[in-house]
Amino acid sequence: MNTMTTSILIIDDNVKWCKSLAQNFEPRGYQVSFTTSGAEALTYLADHPVQVILLDIMLGKENGLALLEEILLQHHQIPVIMITGFGSIDTAVQSLKLGAFDYMTKPLDIEELLRKIDLAASPNRHALLTDQSTRPNKHRTAQLITQNERMLELCQKAKKFAETDFPVFITGENGTGKEVIADFIHAHSSRASQGMLKINCAAFPETLLDNELFGHEKGAYTGADTSFKGVFERADRSSLFLDEIGDMPLTIQAKILRTLQSHEIRRLGGHKTITVDVRFIAASNKNIRKLLRENTFREDLFYRLDVATIHMPPLRERKEDIPLLARYFLAVYADMHATPPCELQEDVLKMFLQHTWPGNIRELKNTIHYAATLSTTGFISCHDLPPRFKQIEHHRGASNIREDMERNLILSTLKKTRYNKKKTAELLNMSRTTLYKKLERYGLSQTT
Structure with missing residues (x-):
């Protein structure tokens, strides 16, 4: 079960409507912020991690579609759900053409909107893992949709890591599948019967992250009317995935290091230590060695993590x-x-x-x-x-026109020889090795 809190940014000039949405979302565990103008939204996005954006097409005097284009230009990885009060299918389709993830019309169906938000924020939107029925037979044992040698080797490496209880550190650019590999490792581990818990370290300010990780005792702070178990306690005898650990404050890093060393935590406002048995998997899209040089990441924590590492290659x-x-x-x-x-x-x-x-x-x-x-x-x-x-x-240019001509020539020759590749190579005056490379290049390798 994914317990990662979804961070939502609402962009609408109607403050009352924004607050009403927040009141619907926050009791269900969503983290909600809102801005009332395009400039304010872009400033907020530059400094805060956001997983889903809700953008009203009619943003006062501003053009919501123009703002959508600007957001996608600067933050293409964030899905945007457009909100319109006019039910215009033309406007909705235009927003989809520009790159919006989806759209909703007012009055909103809150449950349907939440379903779309969950879909937009789901890590499975870019999952590599698939089941036996849709996975190519050639690579079923890898449990990855891949024919890339580096990825197949990475999969075998991940399986070996899964057999141990070492902390695993996964690096790579945004969208490369770091969380998917974390799921893969957990699924192949002895802890697979327990659901892995997940938290995005960049989605919380320091005090809230401390609370989410380690929990609190009743009365620990104003409003703490009951005790609360953090994810370390809830992940006992399972795995814990800490995404974007490079964004974690140094004070929290120190507490994480102590937990890794002692297998104990202490809740906020608490005096007793609590033993936890947790498999630790972390990920970051940042250059951790650069953070070490800048003194924004603890060297001792890095070397504690730098035991079993996986780097996800970009697409x-x-x-x-x-x-x-x-x-x-x-x-x-x-x-x-x-x-x-x-x-x-x-x-x-x-x-x-x-x-x-x-x-x-x-x-x-x-x-x-x-x-x-x-x-x-x-x-x-x-x-x-x-x-x-x-x-x-x-910008395809003349070289691409030449490639189109070459592809068409190869395809027509294949048809003439009834797809006999030896005869095709002879007629085209090229070696079979060269022909096979060109068939692969032009997407004709499966032609029979």
């Missing part, structure tokens, strides 16, 4: 996985909406392979979700993709 370094992941996300989308899965057109796949994917797997998942929502033909075409892909299409 741009495992491009052979892009077609597999894209088709998997199409299947997931189809399953969610009870529709037949869309198919990717070849020019879309080529564009995907050219893209650098700064948001990694999370960005790919969001792109597929966006395109599948807009597609009306059963195929994902270039016209269904977010606007940023238009720049890739515009």
